[in-house]
Amino acid sequence: GAGVSQSPSNKVTEKGKDVELRCDPISGHTALYWYRQRLGQGLEFLIYFQGNSAPDKSGLPSDRFSAERTGESVSTLTIQRTQQEDSAVYLCASSYGLGSYEQYFGPGTRLTVT
Amino acid sequence: QKEVEQNSGPLSVPEGAIASLNCTYSDRGSQSFFWYRQYSGKSPELIMSIYSNGDKEDGRFTAQLNKASQYVSLLIRDSQPSDSATYLCAVNPGGATNKLIFGTGTLLAVQP
Numbered sequence A: 001g002a003g004v005s006q007s008p009s010n011k012v013t014e015k016g017k018d019v020e021l022r023c024d025p026i027s028g029h030t031a032l033y034w035y036r037q038r039l040g041q042g043l044e045f046l047i048y049f050q051g052n053s054a055p056d057k058s059g060l061p062s063d064r065f066s067a068e069r070t071g072e073s074v075s076t077l078t079i080q081r082t083q084q085e086d087s088a089v090y091l092c093a094s095s096y097g098l099g100s101y102e103q104y105f106g107p108g109t110r111l112t113v114t
Numbered sequence B: 001q002k003e004v005e006q007n008s009g010p011l012s013v014p015e016g017a018i019a020s021l022n023c024t025y026s027d028r029g030s031q032s033f034f035w036y037r038q039y040s041g042k043s044p045e046l047i048m049s050i051y052s053n054g055d056k057e058d059g060r061f062t063a064q065l066n067k068a069s070q071y072v073s074l075l076i077r078d079s080q081p082s083d084s085a086t087y088l089c090a091v092n093p094g095g096a097t098n099k100l101i102f103g104t105g106t107l108l109a110v111q112p
Helices: none
Strands: A005-007 A010-013 A019-024 A031-037 A043-050 A053-056 A065-069 A075-079 A088-095 A109-113 B011-014 B019-025 B032-038 B045-050 B054-058 B061-066 B071-076 B085-092 B106-111
Touching: A005 A088, A010 A019, A019 A088, A019 A109, A031 A075, A043 A065, A043 A075, A075 A088, B011 B019, B019 B032, B019 B085, B019 B106, B032 B061, B032 B071, B045 B054, B045 B061, B045 B071, B071 B085
Parallel strands: A010 A109, B011 B106
Antiparallel strands: A005 A019, A019 A075, A031 A043, A031 A088, A043 A053, A065 A075, A088 A109, B019 B071, B032 B045, B032 B085, B054 B061, B061 B071, B085 B106
16 A cells, blocks of 8 residues: 655755655554654654654654644644754655554655755 | 764675674664664664664674673674675664654775
8 A cells, every 4th residue: 555655855945945754654553753864873863653643742853843643644843943953854754653663664855954 | 972883984895795883872872773774875774673682694794782781782793895895883762752863874895
């Protein structure tokens, strides 16, 4: 079946602009995750959704970052007033519900802030 | 700070040899352990999960877990040039979250 999809695949934005990144999880997966990977570095956890609620948002780096999920499906990650340090690949993953931790990743959105 | 540590490599092995990748973690409460493969410019791909002490085999891959030593490893038998990639160790710390904490990865280079 279809995997996790993300859009856009690439986004170039000017410093100070807002951006929205989208994630479509695997059908039937109730858990959804956002991670960030800076160039040459490991993955950093940002936020975890179970259904439409976010029991763990401990990785969001500042109040400029927010995320929502609707209909237990699509999620959007919004970054307001982007800074150059926000440049990274933003990865979305999904898994079956509570207790299942095998996470499957989408192709990512490469964000470049100029 | 809950950490997952890996040797960054590169680990260079000849084609056909066994590649051994290692990972240690700091949180004793960790419950679930994963190995992902990441090719350059691509997203991570899940290759193994392991939840209990011992070995778990899947094709050419064997994951080994020792919770007492807080150590997890991945063996790749009959290594192929196509196995050349960065291997990421990931750990779920347990509790109320499903998040994964990732190591920075080990770069494996299989020489033809």
